[in-house]
Amino acid sequence: MTPVIQIADIANYDGQTVTIRGWLYNSTHKGKLIFLQIRDGTGIVQCVLFQREAPPEIFEAALNLTQESSLTVTGLARADERAPGIPGKFEIGVKDLHVIQLAEPYPIQPKEHGIEFLMDHRHLWVRSSRQWAILRVRATIIKTIRDWLDAHGYLLVDTPIISPAAGEETTTLFGIDYFGAQAYLAQTGQLYNEANIAAFGKVYCFGPTFRAEKSKTRRHLSEFWMCEPEMAFFTLEDLMAMEEAFISYIIQTTLQERREELEMIGRDVTRLQNVTPPFPRISYDDALDLLKQRREETDDPEQKALLEMTWGTDFGSPHETAIAESFDKPVFVYHYPSAAKAFYMTPVEGRPEVCRSVDLLAPEGYGEITGGSERIFDVELLEQRVAEIGLPREAYAWYLDLRRFGGVPHAGFGLGLERMVAWVCGLSHIREAVPYPRTLTRLYP
RNA sequence: UCCUCAGUAGCUCAAUAGGCAGAGCAACCGGCUGUUAACCGGUGGGUUCUAGGUUCAAGUCCUAGCUGAGGAGCCA
Numbered sequence: 001m002t003p004v005i006q007i008a009d010i011a012n013y014d015g016q017t018v019t020i021r022g023w024l025y026n027s028t029h030k031g032k033l034i035f036l037q038i039r040d041g042t043g044i045v046q047c048v049l050f051q052r053e054a055p056p057e058i059f060e061a062a063l064n065l066t067q068e069s070s071l072t073v074t075g076l077a078r079a080d081e082r083a084p085g086i087p088g089k090f091e092i093g094v095k096d097l098h099v100i101q102l103a104e105p106y107p108i109q110p111k112e113h114g115i116e117f118l119m120d121h122r123h124l125w126v127r128s129s130r131q132w133a134i135l136r137v138r139a140t141i142i143k144t145i146r147d148w149l150d151a152h153g154y155l156l157v158d159t160p161i162i163s164p165a166a167g168e169e170t171t172t173l174f175g176i177d178y179f180g181a182q183a184y185l186a187q188t189g190q191l192y193n194e195a196n197i198a199a200f201g202k203v204y205c206f207g208p209t210f211r212a213e214k215s216k217t218r219r220h221l222s223e224f225w226m227c228e229p230e231m232a233f234f235t236l237e238d239l240m241a242m243e244e245a246f247i248s249y250i251i252q253t254t255l256q257e258r259r260e261e262l263e264m265i266g267r268d269v270t271r272l273q274n275v276t277p278p279f280p281r282i283s284y285d286d287a288l289d290l291l292k293q294r295r296e297e298t299d300d301p302e303q304k305a306l307l308e309m310t311w312g313t314d315f316g317s318p319h320e321t322a323i324a325e326s327f328d329k330p331v332f333v334y335h336y337p338s339a340a341k342a343f344y345m346t347p348v349e350g351r352p353e354v355c356r357s358v359d360l361l362a363p364e365g366y367g368e369i370t371g372g373s374e375r376i377f378d379v380e381l382l383e384q385r386v387a388e389i390g391l392p393r394e395a396y397a398w399y400l401d402l403r404r405f406g407g408v409p410h411a412g413f414g415l416g417l418e419r420m421v422a423w424v425c426g427l428s429h430i431r432e433a434v435p436y437p438r439t440l441t442r443l444y445p
Numbered sequence: 446u447c448c449u450c451a452g453u454a455g456c457u458c459a460a461u462a463g464g465c466a467g468a469g470c471a472a473c474c475g476g477c478u479g480u481u482a483a484c485c486g487g488u489g490g491g492u493u494c495u496a497g498g499u500u501c502a503a504g505u506c507c508u509a510g511c512u513g514a515g516g517a518g519c520c521a
Contacts, residue, residue: 030484031477050478067471084481105455109471110482112457116513172519188521213519214446226521306517316518359521368521416521441513 002074007043010090013077017095020045021072023127024065026110034062038073043086044129047073049094058097068127070100086129086260122436123445133261134432137254138421144253145227145415148246149204154229157196159189159205164395174212185210190412191399193230194375197410198402204229216440218429219317219367221418223438230412236356236374239411240332243360243370244277247330251275254424267426271363274328281332284354287323294322314340317367324361330369334358343385345373366423372413379403
């Protein structure tokens with residue numbers, strides 16, 4: 001019996017006869033010589049057949065293989081500088097080949113395709129090497145997020161996906177029928193996190209969230225994954241210190257562990273390499289001055305109009321990009337206007353028109369990747385805020401309770417996973433950062 | 446929701462000023478012993494998004510709609 005190996009491990013089997021199981025990624029033949037590129041999920045290896053050496057029925061079978069046919073191949077693993085693949089530099093001299101299923105003509109060719117066509121075939125597209133690499137980077141980012149939090153005393157506490165009340169406004173919620181009652185798909189786990197910190201101190205939730213925003217941009221999905229840490233006794237300053245250590249670890253560890261994949265994607269990682277603490281911090285007011293300066297510098301009238309901004313509103317994406325471009329690292333922007341932010345954010349003492357909130361803006365136009373704040377823990381102030389924006393008090397009764405039974409200062413934030421993946425991989429659109437994207441116009445496959 | 450652009454072969458695209466609907470790739474057949482999205486020769490492949498209109502004549506012009514892309518707003 002020859003060992004069944006993974007292509008990723010082929011270097012350990014130089015000179016040995018091995019079996020691989022997988023799919024035909026591409027093939028080419030030159031008369032009496034056939035090259036098969038076979039993938040098995042861990043990598044791609046070139047398999048070679050010479051007509052003179054191979055049994056006729058094996059050679060014939062190899063010649064008739066179609067792209068993405070499934071098969072097993074047994075042969076001699078050997079080093080060869082010319083062999084392409086992942087990891088490459090090794091190939092298999094085929095001795096035996098068994099076709100499991102001869103694939104029908106495969107729609108995705110190794111060439112350019114339009115995005116609509118590719119998205120219609122997303123269930124097949126995930127096999128392509130670029131998509132394969134991106135999704136492997138995604139898995140590593142998820143792992144590094146959890147590793148760092150678990151190692152620093154944060155407890156994973158899951159929050160519900162079906163929820164009775166809105167975190168924010170109901171226009172951006174997906175409503176569902178819950179045995180006759182109105183329920184919503186969660187757009188945040190934060191309120192539950194705030195309950196959980198009183199039990200566990202530092203917690204996080206990590207899962208899919210849902211927003212019914214009619215957003216049609218390169219930065220939005222209807223279903224996206226969010227990691228939300230929440231910490232008792234944390235101030236805004238603690239939050240920024242924690243975030244910069246956390247984000248830096250995610251970036252640096254992923255660069256290390258997925259070097260090959262990032263190279264395949266063609267990512268220039270020089271801008272990622274200097275993502276290390278400390279990150280620059282500027283206030284909303286200073287950011288506004290910076291934008292004003294930027295607007296004066298540019299000669300492009302269109303850009304001038306886009307950068308127009310008045311105090312009190314949140315940044316649009318041209319603003320975020322302009323601010324982030326002024327720094328060579330991610331930048332914290334803190335003390336946003338209270339009116340532009342969520343009801344539970346703590347007002348700054350002596351200046352209640354701004355709140356103790358902070359967003360982290362990524363460079364290269366990737367925009368806001370985290371958003372967080374100190375939460376209001378004074379029950380009277382929170383009740384007042386709930387009333388002010390007209391939220392149903394009953395739905396928030398349990399949330400208000402948290403301030404009656406040992407309320408403490410606390411803070412937390414949300415990290416958008418797909419934006420993180422898009423940033424690390426240098427993607428032009430967030431839809432490639434998730435296996436099966438849900439967007440305004442796509443629910444299939 | 447608004448602005449801009451697009452929809453032609455399985456895929457990516459072309460088609461002069463309104464005048465016979467084409468190429469490359471893929472598929473199929475043949476050739477080639479080191480290919481890297483191979484190369485060379487051959488074959489088949491069309492409801493030009495839909496509905497109406499103008500015209501001797503519409504892929505091309507007009508009207509309405511559908512679908513998609515890019516951007517804005519909103520947000521992670």
